[in-house]
Amino acid sequence: MSYEEILTRYEPVIGLETHVELGTRTKMFCGCKTDFGAEPNTQVCPVCLALPGALPVANRAGIEATIRIGLALNCDIAEWCRMARKNYFYPDMPKNFQTSQYDEPLCTDGYVDVTVDGKEYRIGIERVHLEEDTGKTLHVGGATGRIHGATESLVDYNRAGIPLVEIVTKPVPGLGELAPEVAKAYVAELRDIIRSLGVSDVRMEQGSLRCDVNTSLNRPGEEWGTRTETKNVNSLRSVERAVRSEIIRQSGILDEGGKIFQETRHFQETTGDTRPGRSKETATDYRYFPEPDLVPIAPDPAWVAELRAGLPERPSAKRARLRLEWGMSELDMQSAANAGAVELIEETIAAGASPAGARKWWLGELARRANEQSIDLAEVGATPAQVAALQKLVDEGKLNDKLARAVLEGVVAGEGDPAAVMAARGLEVVNDTGALTAAVDEAIAANPDIAAKIRDGKVAAAGALVGAVMKTTRGQADAKAVRDLILARLGA
Amino acid sequence: MSDLTRMSAADLSKLITAKQVSAVEVATAHLDRIAAVDDRVHAFLHVDREGALEAAAAVDRGEITGPLAGVPIAVKDVVTTKGIPTTAASKILEGWKPPYDATIVERLKKAGMPILGKTNMDEFAMGSSTEYSAYGPTNNPWDLGRIPGGSGGGSAAAIAAYEAPLAIGTDTGGSIRQPGAVTGTVGAKPTYGGTSRYGLIAFSSSLDTPGPCARTVEDTALLHAVIAGHDPRDSTSINQAVPDVVRAAQIGKNGDLSGVKLGVVKEFTGDGSEPGVSAAFKESLEALVKLGAEVVEVSCPHFQYALPAYYLIAPSECSSNLARFDGVRYGLREGDDGNRSLEEVMSLTREAGFGPEVKRRIIIGTYALSSGYYDAYYGQAQKVRTLITRDFQSAFEKVDVLVSPTTPFVAFPFGSRTSDPYQMYLADLFTIPTNLYGGPAISVPCGLSEGLPVGFQIMAPTMADDRMYRVAAALESAVGTLTPPAL
Numbered sequence: 005m006s007y008e009e010i011l012t013r014y015e016p017v018i019g020l021e022t023h024v025e026l027g028t029r030t031k032m033f034c035g036c037k038t039d040f041g042a043e044p045n046t047q048v049c050p051v052c053l054a055l056p057g058a059l060p061v062a063n064r065a066g067i068e069a070t071i072r073i074g075l076a077l078n079c080d081i082a083e084w085c086r087m088a089r090k091n092y093f094y095p096d097m098p099k100n101f102q103t104s105q106y107d108e109p110l111c112t113d114g115y116v117d118v119t120v121d122g123k124e125y126r127i128g129i130e131r132v133h134l135e136e137d138t139g140k141t142l143h144v145g146g147a148t149g150r151i152h153g154a155t156e157s158l159v160d161y162n163r164a165g166i167p168l169v170e171i172v173t174k175p176v177p178g179l180g181e182l183a184p185e186v187a188k189a190y191v192a193e194l195r196d197i198i199r200s201l202g203v204s205d206v207r208m209e210q211g212s213l214r215c216d217v218n219t220s221l222n223r224p225g226e227e228w229g230t231r232t233e234t235k236n237v238n239s240l241r242s243v244e245r246a247v248r249s250e251i252i253r254q255s256g257i258l259d260e261g262g263k264i265f266q267e268t269r270h271f272q273e274t275t276g277d278t279r280p281g282r283s284k285e286t287a288t289d290y291r292y293f294p295e296p297d298l299v300p301i302a303p304d305p306a307w308v309a310e311l312r313a314g315l316p317e318r319p320s321a322k323r324a325r326l327r328l329e330w331g332m333s334e335l336d337m338q339s340a341a342n343a344g345a346v347e348l349i350e351e352t353i354a355a356g357a358s359p360a361g362a363r364k365w366w367l368g369e370l371a372r373r374a375n376e377q378s379i380d381l382a383e384v385g386a387t388p389a390q391v392a393a394l395q396k397l398v399d400e401g402k403l404n405d406k407l408a409r410a411v412l413e414g415v416v417a418g419e420g421d422p423a424a425v426m427a428a429r430g431l432e433v434v435n436d437t438g439a440l441t442a443a444v445d446e447a448i449a450a451n452p453d454i455a456a457k458i459r460d461g462k463v464a465a466a467g468a469l470v471g472a473v474m475k476t477t478r479g480q481a482d483a484k485a486v487r488d489l490i491l492a493r494l495g496a
Numbered sequence: 497m498s499d500l501t502r503m504s505a506a507d508l509s510k511l512i513t514a515k516q517v518s519a520v521e522v523a524t525a526h527l528d529r530i531a532a533v534d535d536r537v538h539a540f541l542h543v544d545r546e547g548a549l550e551a552a553a554a555v556d557r558g559e560i561t562g563p564l565a566g567v568p569i570a571v572k573d574v575v576t577t578k579g580i581p582t583t584a585a586s587k588i589l590e591g592w593k594p595p596y597d598a599t600i601v602e603r604l605k606k607a608g609m610p611i612l613g614k615t616n617m618d619e620f621a622m623g624s625s626t627e628y629s630a631y632g633p634t635n636n637p638w639d640l641g642r643i644p645g646g647s648g649g650g651s652a653a654a655i656a657a658y659e660a661p662l663a664i665g666t667d668t669g670g671s672i673r674q675p676g677a678v679t680g681t682v683g684a685k686p687t688y689g690g691t692s693r694y695g696l697i698a699f700s701s702s703l704d705t706p707g708p709c710a711r712t713v714e715d716t717a718l719l720h721a722v723i724a725g726h727d728p729r730d731s732t733s734i735n736q737a738v739p740d741v742v743r744a745a746q747i748g749k750n751g752d753l754s755g756v757k758l759g760v761v762k763e764f765t766g767d768g769s770e771p772g773v774s775a776a777f778k779e780s781l782e783a784l785v786k787l788g789a790e791v792v793e794v795s796c797p798h799f800q801y802a803l804p805a806y807y808l809i810a811p812s813e814c815s816s817n818l819a820r821f822d823g824v825r826y827g828l829r830e831g832d833d834g835n836r837s838l839e840e841v842m843s844l845t846r847e848a849g850f851g852p853e854v855k856r857r858i859i860i861g862t863y864a865l866s867s868g869y870y871d872a873y874y875g876q877a878q879k880v881r882t883l884i885t886r887d888f889q890s891a892f893e894k895v896d897v898l899v900s901p902t903t904p905f906v907a908f909p910f911g912s913r914t915s916d917p918y919q920m921y922l923a924d925l926f927t928i929p930t931n932l933y934g935g936p937a938i939s940v941p942c943g944l945s946e947g948l949p950v951g952f953q954i955m956a957p958t959m960a961d962d963r964m965y966r967v968a969a970a971l972e973s974a975v976g977t978l979t980p981p982a983l
């Protein structure tokens with residue numbers, strides 16, 4: 005049964021819960037550092053290890069970042085709210101309760117607009133709240149790295165207590181077959197907004213942005229169906245695939261008269277489908293209550309106004325503005341955004357490149373390389389300044405397209421700036437007319453038939469001679485100059 | 497030289513400052529006293545002879561000076577002391593040596609006060625008799641067959657038995673004041689937030705308050721001044737100047753209370769107390785009137801709900817605070833034989849590590865916070881708390897301080913109240929309202945009932961700790977201190 009056919013009989017409702025690890029210098033409730041990749045248990049103290057007697061003190065930077073995210077998502081900011089304890093036992097959670105927020109979130113009732121296929125969709129934001137991350141458990145000795153069969157479990161508390169912001173959407177109905185694309189576009193937009201705020205590096209592959217996707221189906225005109233929650237969705241593409249696969253799976257069950265159970269499922273990166281999580285026999289009762297060790301959060305309205313005034317330009321608005329300035333198509337801008345190239349192109353233009361030149365490199369050669377290596381475009385090894393310098397050499401006629409690509413290869417390999425790579429590798433375009441004329445004459449002499457055709461006015465045949473000249477000059481000649489010279493020598 | 501262990505902290509300090517006696521001599525005298533009598537009193541869970549003498553020597557070398565420099569102190573075992581075992585009298589923390597000092601311990605050290613050791617208590621400060629210590633009860637120096645109060649019975653008994661001139665206690669529902677009352681010593685619960693909780697092993701975060709214990713009001717005030725004051729590591733710590741309790745105690749010592757209005761809590765003067773306790777309280781009240789105080793009766797109608805509200809709020813918070821004791825990171829670990837799951841090990845550890853009263857409160861608290869019950873129990877208790885706070889506030893519009901007996905009964909024999917938890921909980925009937933409100937309160941000895949000490953409680957508005965010290969010192973000047981029979 006085709007996906008499109010399923011969507012003629014069912015309407016999906018989606019919802020997303022996103023966790024963003026804030027990039028604060030220190031943890032949420034203690035002074036420990038938050039550096040990624042440090043030796044296990046080196047960024048810990050009595051507070052984040054929950055030693056007896058230790059007490060939390062809230063990090064103002066974490067509260068500020070949460071408010072800024074809330075403001076950027078058009079939320080209301082609470083004038084007074086409290087942290088709450090979410091009680092459950094888990095070995096990588098030192099206190100055996102998570103300091104979180106319950107019925108008094110810091111930010112509520114906002115929205116995000118996203119564009120899919122030229123159409124705008126408004127995603128309602130239910131709440132944005134602040135909480136803390138857990139540690140990480142490592143199971144050793146087993147074959148699978150899972151707890152089953154492991155001989156030992158090791159816990160690293162470096163991550164315990166790092167501030168997390170949870171962003172929960174309202175249920176989004178009415179998307180039809182576009183539900184997977186809209187879900188993906190929402191997460192991408194959220195990522196861009198948070199990145200523009202500078203409060204997190206929002207890297208899905210490092211877990212600093214984590215996503216849970218809720219999906220339900222109902223027949224048209226009927227009440228919303230039971231939803232499932234899919235966890236372990238760790239890339240933008242997976243968000244789309246997870247929604248699509250849940251729609252297909254649930255429709256299969258409903259078609260056979262089955263029932264959907266409210267459950268947690270896990271997305272499988274390899275197969276693209278979802279699998280049931282560990283079933284819980286009883287619903288967990290988190291016994292939330294206001295955290296008595298922390299004072300209420302009551303942000304001064306003047307401070308909130310100041311934070312609001314200091315918000316950066318909304319990424320989508322910025323893209324619309326830049327698209328006009330750069331004369332880009334909607335589609336090109338979309339792919340620039342998806343590739344994380346907008347800022348890079350912007351900086352390249354600021355460094356002196358033309359919009360077309362900047363776009364060409366970042367979305368062409370460099371995007372291809374980033375894709376191949378599965379890395380971020382920003383990490384590909386070339387800076388906007390270098391790309392601008394490269395394009396300048398092309399514009400000056402010192403490099404042709406092919407040579408420029410070779411120079412870029414050297415730049416990416418760390419051989420230096422474009423001019424240096426060009427000089428070191430001897431890649432400059434051959435502009436010496438004497439040498440070029442000799443090469444052209446040689447090519448004419450070697451190909452008398454073709455030369456005759458050109459003399460007879462069949463100018464298109466010049467291509468073959470250009471090729472020959474480029475071959476003898478090892479590609480270092482300017483193809484247009486060669487062509488002009490051939491035509492001139494043959495009087496065509 | 498008279499017996500150093502019988503002297504007040506204020507007098508010891510004068511002698512040490514004048515170099516008439518060395519801090520090492522003072523510490524040694526108390527350590528020797530501990531060695532001589534603690535097998536009978538069992539006030540201490542751990543004695544740090546070496547550490548105490550080292551700290552005393554530093555004072556003698558002139559490295560630290562100050563009002564209490566060289567005066568030794570005992571610390572309740574629920575307060576962390578770096579490198580010194582801290583167990584909260586629980587099996588689950590047996591042998592645990594904290595890697596850090598509580599803020600108040602840091603302040604004691606900075607003041608040059610040698611720490612003699614850690615005192616016994618009810619496990620995790622839950623109890624009113626020390627009978628719930630996992631390491632055996634403390635015996636009341638007035639009658640070794642009776643309880644010394646709780647949870648801080650060890651600290652009070654250590655002072656009463658002249659093992660230490662000063663001690664640190666913690667008061668969640670009366671754990672400083674009730675032991676003070678039944679051992680004939682002084683115990684003050686400062687304003688909540690007036691003393692730092694950082695390093696105090698939490699029982700009930702919104703109620704726990706560390707405070708001073710001593711044999712005289714002046715000594716209590718001197719210790720109060722050392723440990724009080726804002727601590728940025730405790731979010732609930734009050735960032736305001738500490739009331740001048742030492743000066744207030746000195747003023748009160750003159751015995752002049754003219755212009756001071758005392759409010760007798762009507763709800764606490766009925767037949768809830770033993771006759772001997774009521775009689776001693778009334779006599780003290782008359783003594784205060786003779787000093788110039790005016791006495792009026794004040795009704796606090798919601799105080800009658802304080803006990804049930806407390807027994808919902810405190811267990812709720814404790815059920816969450818004690819969740820960290822799971823055998824994963826420190827303390828006892830039970831059943832980790834390589835075959836059991838982590839959940840089983842956690843469960844076996846908590847089963848073996850916690851005593852009966854702790855388990856009872858964890859179960860009550862877990863239930864009270866459960867979804868569907870939260871509003872009826874925890875939510876309702878919080879409303880009662882607000883009403884009790886209003887009772888205090890409106891009372892303090894009419895009077896300067898409120899007064900009552902500290903506890904309804906004198907030290908009771910061991911085992912007489914353990915079979916019925918409610919009978920034990922009644923010990924804190926008069927002390928609990930203050931904790932729910934957050935204000936300060938002090939217990940001062942006010943006479944004997946059938947040969948056993950009775951305590952007089954003075955409650956003041958938040959951050960007016962100085963008021964209660966003035967009245968307490970005046971009362972002390974009128975009725976005198978109590979001396980227990982020789983051990």
Ligand SMILES: [Zn+2]
Pocket residue numbers: 031034035036047048049050051052053165
């Ligand atoms: Zn830490």
